[in-house]
Amino acid sequence: EKGGYETFMEKEIHEQPHAVADTLLGRTDDEGRLVLDEVRISEEQLGQIDRIVVVACGTAAYSGMVAKYAIEHWTRIPVEVSLAHEFRYSDPIADARTLVVSISQSGETMDTLMAVKHARELGALTLSICNTHGSTIPRESDAVLYTHAGPEVAVASTKGFSAQITAAYVLGLYLAQMRGGEHAVNAQAVMRELRNLPEHIQTVLDRMDRVIEIARFMADSRSVLFLGRNVGYPIALEGALKLKEIAYIHAEGFAAGELKHGPIALIEPGQPVFIVVPGPDTPHELHKKVVSNIQEIRARGARTLVIAEDGDEDVVPFADEVIRVPATLPLLMPLLTIVPLQIFALHLATAKGLDVDQPRNLAKSVTVE
Numbered sequence: 001e002k003g004g005y006e007t008f009m010e011k012e013i014h015e016q017p018h019a020v021a022d023t024l025l026g027r028t029d030d031e032g033r034l035v036l037d038e039v040r041i042s043e044e045q046l047g048q049i050d051r052i053v054v055v056a057c058g059t060a061a062y063s064g065m066v067a068k069y070a071i072e073h074w075t076r077i078p079v080e081v082s083l084a085h086e087f088r089y090s091d092p093i094a095d096a097r098t099l100v101v102s103i104s105q106s107g108e109t110m111d112t113l114m115a116v117k118h119a120r121e122l123g124a125l126t127l128s129i130c131n132t133h134g135s136t137i138p139r140e141s142d143a144v145l146y147t148h149a150g151p152e153v154a155v156a157s158t159k160g161f162s163a164q165i166t167a168a169y170v171l172g173l174y175l176a177q178m179r180g181g182e183h184a185v186n187a188q189a190v191m192r193e194l195r196n197l198p199e200h201i202q203t204v205l206d207r208m209d210r211v212i213e214i215a216r217f218m219a220d221s222r223s224v225l226f227l228g229r230n231v232g233y234p235i236a237l238e239g240a241l242k243l244k245e246i247a248y249i250h251a252e253g254f255a256a257g258e259l260k261h262g263p264i265a266l267i268e269p270g271q272p273v274f275i276v277v278p279g280p281d282t283p284h285e286l287h288k289k290v291v292s293n294i295q296e297i298r299a300r301g302a303r304t305l306v307i308a309e310d311g312d313e314d315v316v317p318f319a320d321e322v323i324r325v326p327a328t329l330p331l332l333m334p335l336l337t338i339v340p341l342q343i344f345a346l347h348l349a350t351a352k353g354l355d356v357d358q359p360r361n362l363a364k365s366v367t368v369e
């Protein structure tokens, strides 16, 4: 049942090209226009929304953060991301023009369910991005956009995460298409590139030998930091979460721009830091800014583990290790940059002799508030 892999987590990491491809399947018509047959909210209702609030917990919330950058850029609709348990009891503001998007692999997370129920009471439209057919959250929502990752068994989510990001992209591109004009033209172009992502993910998976080696060397690490910017920021948070969850190592993710506002004080000689580097085409010179962050921490003795696009030579002088991913659109990079961080956590935990599928104290779905 583990298909030749040692653990479910390893199997599920390797299923990501399929999880993404299957989540994209059947979502465009012959002309390449997006269709969302399962979403039973009328185009008229969707046309009226002026705000989106994403509610989720854990890994799913990080996929929501990726969604925020992408959906706002493609549609210009404001998107907020709230941890579901924080949203529910903060006296939240939502009405018929608010689309509350819940993201949950299991569809059973109680914190997320309570947020969705409350959003409906407030009169908001609710849409569930979910991996489990017939589960509670989709049943309690106005509409559902299923991810097609297949059953996820390992407690720490991997392919569920990639599929959630993919579904959120599809939703954002659908809304962009509805807005018409330039938005629609751009949505078609992004969709074409999104179709290449399963193959690019496979390329990353095929290149993981060095990352596995690094993970084994680092089995006795006490602390690992992760930096990212823009869509790389939630990837830094998710990379840190994976390491906490399955390897029980203190790990923290930071927005790279925050470095000088505090975290740089943590840098001492030998401190390992992963840096998720934006593609060179990312607007506002974010690439250059992150490269200078790498330079700053390297000068203070950090061991820099850099995740960068093929052909990005600017990082080389400041990197102890360069982990390469294929070039793609800046907003689609998370589907590639997360893979080495998942592999790293998996192999580090394995080297420590831990049960990666059933980490201590955690449950696959938390059905209490």
Ligand code: BG6
Binding pocket: 057, 058, 059, 060, 103, 104, 105, 106, 107, 108, 109, 112, 155, 156, 157, 362, 363, 364, 365, 366
């Ligand atoms: C948790 C799991 O407590 O619930 C996490 O251990 C997961 O891995 C989180 O990200 C949210 O779960 P779900 O099913 O709502 O996506």
